[in-house]
Amino acid sequence: MKASPMVEIKNLKKWFPMKSGFKSKSNLKAVDGVDLHIYGGETLGLVGESGCGKTTIGRTLIKIYEPTDGEFLYRGGDSSEGGVDIFSLSESKMRPFRREIQMVFQDPYASLNPRITVHDIISEGLRVHSMGKSREERKSMIAGILEKVGLRPEYMYRYPHEFSGGQRQRIGIARSMILNPGLVICDEPVSALDVSVQAQVINLLEDLKHDFGLTYLFIAHDLAVVKHICDRISVMYLGRIVETAETDQLFDNPLHPYTSGLLSSIPVPNPHMRKIGKREIVKGDIPSPVDPPETCRFVKRCPRAFDRCCKESPSLREVSDGHFVSCFLYD
Amino acid sequence: MPKFFYKRKLDEIEEKARPVHINSYRQLVWTKFKSHKLALFGAVVLIGVAFFTLLGPLFVEVGYEDMDFSNLFSPPLTEGHPFGTDELGHDVLVRVMYGGRISLFVGFASAVITTLIGTIVGLLSGFYGGIVDRLLMRFVDVMLSIPMFPILITLTLVFGSGIMNIILVLTVFGWMGVSRLVRGLVLSIRETEYVMSARAMGVRNGRIILRHVLPNVIPIVIVSATLNMSYAILAESSLSYLGLGIQPPMPSWGNMLQRAMNYILGTTTGTNPWWLTVFPGFFIFITVLNVNFLGDGLRDALDPKFVSES
Incomplete structure (x- = not known):
């Protein structure tokens, strides 16, 4: 599995220009120089608090947002060696990849058009990509995929409002999976569902991954979910990746102060298991991503910051095998 | 071909779905429309009014220009004049029928055209945004700031007054409201996840607009179309009053009302000819009211989410 990654994202930037009256133009740097790589068949988790740019990454990768800068190398199932830079493709050349790369959306209530039937929702992708x-x-393909995601085939004649949140999310998943994708970007697919349904949908996603040989980029903020489903995890803070490691390694040995703060925020149910005094609480709120200074992004909230952190910006370095961190403590 | 493709008896599936769900969209809309009693009532009344104005004149021998000089200002139920006569001895019933043809035609045609233009402009402006939006919306601002009446007077001087000119003027100056309304809705629909999903799958813009955006603005468009129809019927009457609309002796509900205003306080003969205002007024009233009922029912019937209480 450690061969060459299926997806390589290099220096991805997405800035939203902001007009602010008479002042000079400023940019909201939602994503500012992100490097990610995803191996074929794995699930890469992308975690971080609200507003750190997780969703923006997902939407930029499928070009709903036009990337400001960066490369997105994709080595799909049958494309030649070396891969294709998705970002450099024209919309017409992009078309096959719009089938190959799918997205599962966050809000099951907003992601299905209320005025068309489930059949029409799912068949749209088939028609666009001339499948069937x-x-x-x-x-019959739709009937098949509905059964696959755990819904009755005759539901295809119903409208979205006739379903519960979990069922709607299954419809959204069916819509993506019927196109036989390679990479699926799951943008917080369970955060809008209640806990019992979350588990069902997570299991469904795992089954589908196994059956269809999928690769997931799993965006989430729920660490328990991420720990369960992901092979590797990237932690994001204010538009940048601060740490990437295999799941066990990240949970056992978090290197970046933000990661350890994030992990110690997980509530421990058993009071005897709580590590008293070892919790590193991250204080304060996430700063504004509008024209952030060229220092470490985390410096204002970091319990272990020193003078170098205020002067320059660290870059992501591999400190041990497969463990990347962006912090001067490990320089 | 996806790996999970397998044949399954579609008939069997459809059999299970049939009792409730397999109905085509059109059947569904019709079923729901039927259960909306007020809308059904509105439709029946409007059809009645349409028959009355279209077919009514075929059954009377008197034309709208014919004058009965022995009966000026005769009240309703005078012999031969069920709705009475006006100051020139015109039969009010006959004029209401002929006038209805014009009022309904002007109202319907201008409502349809303004709604169509407004919806198209609003869809393009809201969906494409950027320079398209800015150009179209500035054009809307320009149109809104043009004073309608001086232009109207000029147009009438140049082209003369007539039904087509009235419709032209009402549509040229009437679509901006709809376009702003639709644009606002489209701006929010454009950012929904189902539109994003369609984009992410590579659905073309034209199809996204027709398939995902338009159906979700239709309910508002229908309501505004019914309001536009009422507005056009009333606007025609004020245009007539200024001498820019339908000119006597040709009647419209609007100009009948306007002429009757001269006598509302009593005539030289000392009577108050209430029937001159009540009959055309009543027809304007029931038409506008029932168009609104109809629009209400259509809006509900087109919404899959809406389930009637009955």
């Missing part, structure tokens, strides 16, 4: 020769054939 006839209406009948598409129908």
Whole structure:
């Protein structure tokens, strides 16, 4: 698995220009120089608090947002060695990759058009990518995928409002999976669901990954969910990756102060298991991403900051095998 | 071909879904529309009014220009004049029927055209945003700031007054409201996750607009279309009053009302000819009211989420 990664994201930037009256133009740097790589068949978790740019990464990767800078090298199933830079493709050349790379959205209530039936929702992708020769054939494909995601095939004639949140999310998943994708970007697919349903949907995603040989970029803020489903995890803070490691390694040996703060925020149910005094609470709020200074992004909230952190910005370095961290403590 | 493709008896699936869900969209809309009693009532009344104005004149021998000089200002139920006569001895019933043709046509045509133009401009402006939006919306601002009446007077001087000119003027100056309304809705629909999902799958813009955006603005568009129809019927009457609309002796509900205003305080003969205002006024009233009922029912019937209480 450690061969060459299936997805390589280099120096991804997404800035939103802001107009602020008479002042000079400023930029909201939602994503500011992110490097990620995802191996084929794995699940990479992307975690971070609200507003750190996780969702922006997901949406930029499928070009709903136009990237400001960066490369997105994709080595799909049958494309030649070396991969394709998705960001450099024109919309027409991008088309096959719009099938290959799918997204599962966060809000199951907003992600299904309330005015068309489940059949029409799912068949749209099939029509766009000319899959299924006839209406009948598409129908039986839809029946198949609905069963696969745990819904009754006859539900295809219903409208989205007739379903619960969990069922709606299954419809959203079916819509993506029927296109037989390689990479699926899951943008907080369970955060809008209640806990019992979350587990079902997570299991469904794992089953589908196993059956169809998928690769996931799993965006989430719930660390328990991430720990369960992900092979590796990248921690994001204010538009940058601060640490990337395999799941066990990250949870056992977090290097970046932000990661350890994040991990110690997980509530421990058993009071005897709590490590008293070892909790590193991250104080304060996430600073504004509008024109942030060129220092370490975390310096204002970091319990272990020293003078170098205020002067320059650290870059992501591999400190041990497969463990990347962006912090001067490990320089 | 996806790996999970497998044949399944579609018939069996459809059999299970049939009792409730397999109905086509059109059937669904019709079923719901039927259960909306007020809308059904509105539709029946409007059809009645349409028949009355279209077919009514075929059954009377008197034309709208014919004058009965022995009966000026005769009240309703005078022999031969069920709705009475006006100051020139015109039969009010006959004029209400002929006038209805014009008022309904002006109202319907200008409502349809303004709604169409406004919706298209609003969709393009809201969906594409950027320079398209700025150009279209500035054009809307320009149109809104043009004073309508001086232009109207000029147009009438140049082209003369007539039904087509009235419709032209009402549509040219009437679409901006709809376009702003639609644009606002589109701006929010454009950012929904279902539109993003369609984009992410590579659905073309044209199809996204028709398939995902338009159906979600339709309810508001229908309501505004019914309001536009009422507005057009009333606007035609004020245009007539200024001598820019339908000119006597040709009647419209609007100009009948306007002429009756001269006599509302009593005539030289000392009577108050209430029937001159009540009959055309009543028809304007029931038409506008029932158009609104109809629009209400259509809006609900087109919304899959809406389930009638009955």
